[in-house]
Amino acid sequence: MAEETPDSDSEETDKNIVAGWHGRYYEDFSVGDVYKHPFGRTVTETDNVWMTNVTMNLNPMHFNEAYAAQTEFGERLVDGTFVIALAVGMSVIDVSVNATANLGYDDIRHHNPVYHGDTIYAESEVLSKRELESRDHVGIVETELRAYNQDGDLVLSLERTPMVLKREHADPSAAQPPGWLEGIGTQPEDL
Template sequence: MTITESWQGRFYEDFGIGEIYQHPLGRTITETDNSWFTLLTMNTNQAHFNAQVGASSEFGRMLVVSPLTIAIAIGQSVVDTTQNAFANLGMDDLRLTAPVFAGDTLWSESIVLDKRESGSRPGAGIVTIRTRTLNQDAVEVLTFRRTFYVHKRDAAGAVSHFPQAATPLQLEQL
């Protein structure tokens, strides 16, 4: 029986300064996404949920609430950057550089700016990346720097939590 190891994300040792990760999943934002996130976060600015207010704005339509754009960008980056992280330490230089509307598809990419060993946690390191998010027209809509703690490959916190079945999965079981 051979178990093919799944992608587990990068550990501290896997990051290289200057490396660029183009995160593989694009995300189209719907009006429902925008309305629900606006309600969830209690944002009362009607530009995000009132079509009449949006139509009368300089943009001519409702805007996507910016914390949703930020959350999607961070989420898109996890597979390549923070799958093995255990704490975000900061977000800096956040810029919303163009409006986002329902129907836009967002794509994000990150570049590694810095990395260093942790002085207080021997099983971890600290990595800083810059992420930018583009819409379907390749227009940058968001950029920010993020710093996080990430496990080293052999750290206790880096072990898989996948449960081991009493009976291994086998082709003959089908």
């Protein structure tokens, strides 16, 4: 019987818990930085119908094809509040994973209509940041959020102001990233 030699694929390897993206903390923001948020998102008819029904938006431009066909747009438009929610959601990964509160949404503008089948992309620019005397664990970051369709047309802009945690008060780790409770999943002592 031949002696077995260890296969390089079956050799034991060191295991590590590797930190993923933990989002930006207050110190990570610099005025003038632009974050192009990952992933575009195609808006479906279902998105529009659900949002219109859930919010009881009774404007027939969103749910009545025959009515919308007779307007200057010739078809239904996607509910503007869905576009806002989608763009804000797309920005969370870069702007507010570590926010303790959203203080405001200002200067909201719909620049062009959004239709079923449009793919939306979003980016945020840091406009200002400031520390608070009353709360030493957070700072305020003001951003401009811009959303575009697949043709590069600006469809939405707004200013967003989250209150963001400072790194020293977050104590992020690979074993306990944002949103995870302590002790869930693989822990260093398990390796």
